[in-house]
Amino acid sequence: MRFLADRTSIPVPFIIHSGTKKESPLQLSPFIIIDYIDHETKMYDALNTPGCSIEEGGILDLNIGEDKLEMLYGQLADILLRLSTPSFPHIGSLSQIDDFVWKVARRSLSMNMNGLVQLGGLPRSKLPDLHTKFNTASSYPEALADLNIEHLTHQRNDAVESADDCRRKFVAWKLFRRLAKDKRLTNPSLEKGPFKIVGVVDWEFTYAAPAERSYSPPWWLLIEKPEYWSKGIETGREYRLKTFLKVMKDCEDIAIQQGSLREEQRLSGPMGQSWENGDFWIMNAVLHSFAFDTVYWQKIDPRFFGPTENPEGAWKERLNLLDEEEKYEMEQLVARKLKEMETSALVWDPNEYTLAFREQLKRQREEVDETYII
Template sequence: MMPANYIAERNVEDVQQEFIRKFVEAKPKIVSFVDTCLGWNKAGEFLRFFKGSFNLSIAARNCVTNERAVIRFPIPGKVYDLWRVKKVKHEVMVINYLHEHTSIPVPRVYHWGLTKESPQQLGPFIIMEYMEGENLGDILKKPTPNEADLAILDPDINETKLNGIFEQLASFILQLSRLEFPRIGAISKDAVSGEWTVAEPPLTYDMNEVVSFAGFPAEHFTTMPVFDRSSDYFAARAQCLQINLETHRTVAYDTKDITWGRYVARHCFAKLIPTYGMIDDAGPHRLFCDDMRPSNMLINPKTMEITALLDFEFTNVMPAQFAYDLPWWLILREPGIELSEGEAAKQEFLNLFEPRKEQFIHAMERVEARSARPAWEPLLSARMRDSWDSGRFWFNLMSRNSVDVDQIYWQILHREGLGDAMLDTVTLEGKEEFLKRKEAQFKAYLAEKQSDTRFNE
């Protein structure tokens, strides 16, 4: 894992806390705003607050009809400020598209708008359908006495119940994998023709994280194009991974060997593109949700029917091979975090993941057997198995998560004889200069942190 930048994290926390204060104080005005937008004729009342990773929400109820709705605002700091409107717009487009083209249970969007239209100028917002159900992640995880414990799939879970859940999710993933576009980027609907197009570059989870928490220059992304080929997208990602290393101020917190290892891993990622990054290179490309996990899903605990998939803010058309991967969350643990804990943790993760991988592939096979498909279309279950067996699953994960690059490369994709040997002479000659540059950067960071009174409280 990349060392944390505590100054950036504290900056985000300060901005977030100020927004939460304003949001709570504005509760009556927010409920009144929802009432007006939905024509409830002053029958609206506050129901509850919701706080997610990137959004603050209020659920409101019409006390006459019992209709309920949720209004949601992206949290400043947690979402890079200049991207808050883009995030909202992109999610609205994806939700509307999924309603038109799939049977995936997503909330209906009633209204959305910009900061100037919002109550108290709180920011861009979405008013959407209130979805019933309990958090699927809570249903699947192993019970623990401490709520702060990292979630892991309950080893004693009823296998019939889990198979049913996996089949439902396999159906959703299969539908997503069939949504084709000629280019890589964010989708939108043409107001005149009604056609769905890819006209903007993607906005991804990783882009937001590196800009918000790692000092990545946001202006770099203003020139990012819409991509026609997967290999071009991966080449751009390789450049971003290197920029992230150069601009991340705390990299030299670790030893020189580890710091140099980070450099090597990023250069080797670029070298691995011809091996792992050329599946369906020219398209068609596929719609892919970067944050589709059980904690963002609701389920009816009595019928075990999944009632809602939520949070599509970082969903884009991406290289098709992303849609051919197994879900990374099959045991509810993030693979990159497990790899960072060392060889024993890696092996434990694989021992737990492998059986669930087989279980999910079999669930996909059962769904495919019931689903009509063109004779020429390869089975998604077979593509998932090939992605895992070939190592492409890990390359794809590495490309989407800047913080996981090092552990994925060195623990999974590195092979004997590679590493420094994959670097050209000019790059190798720049090693000492790179290490000096990172050390000076880290010393400047430490000096700034020591002079920041927030850390002396």
């Protein structure tokens, strides 16, 4: 947030103070104190269908006027455009070296990674090393593919529905990883960067990401995530994407006239191309692990490996693309998952706060036991 406030004109709240758990008064957790931004409503509420609750996931109001939509989309487009201008030689999270110098010093912590740990049972030890920085665009999705294979392995419950479902998911991630390793998922001209600042909902999940992330149209144009689009994954986006790209181009024209943007820094063209050639779905799959299976088999697999007679059974036709070691690994995973389905035990990776609380309870019990002994 300090970097964005220092290097861009994006309106971010002023940070009054922040600190670690040890620095907090009650030592409950890390904390941040920021200025309150006075506002009338939220962008979500302005775009959402009246009466559609958050629990329902939210749906773009189809009766919203075009002028109002352009006004709202225009403000968001302007922020995305400003986010895309800073660049770095690595992919990862920023650290402030001194008052004027920032650099990518460690791996990113995205909302997706956080969700895999908090909701998906992924042990934190399986995340990339804290000091990992990615130097190429292709190395990032490759690492995320490895991470999601680990997630499939370690999620204890509800990870798969059957043996074939496990095989289907395993094949998808293995082939996706191979595509990433072969540099087929990223633009060769952007392999060495520059890498762009990307903000996802909350600023704490902001990091320097591959430029392809900035070039991908935002999935939230319809509020719903693509896997929940009411008209299915095949339809429903183009009619709002045109509106968004129009206001994005308007923002670009103004920025170029003001001298704050160069012609080659436009996003509207690459965003439109990303939607047309399917790169949008690659970014969507990388950023939303829990929706990966649906997106991969419907959008990514046919693009790179060709259509199949039976899309539902496409994974069977792709088995010949795995080597013998990968097939053995798959069957080992299937056996493990089927055994886990028999018990559905509750297993998770406790964080340092949970461990500290356990120790506190243990000490309290020991003190009580000692009291009774005396």
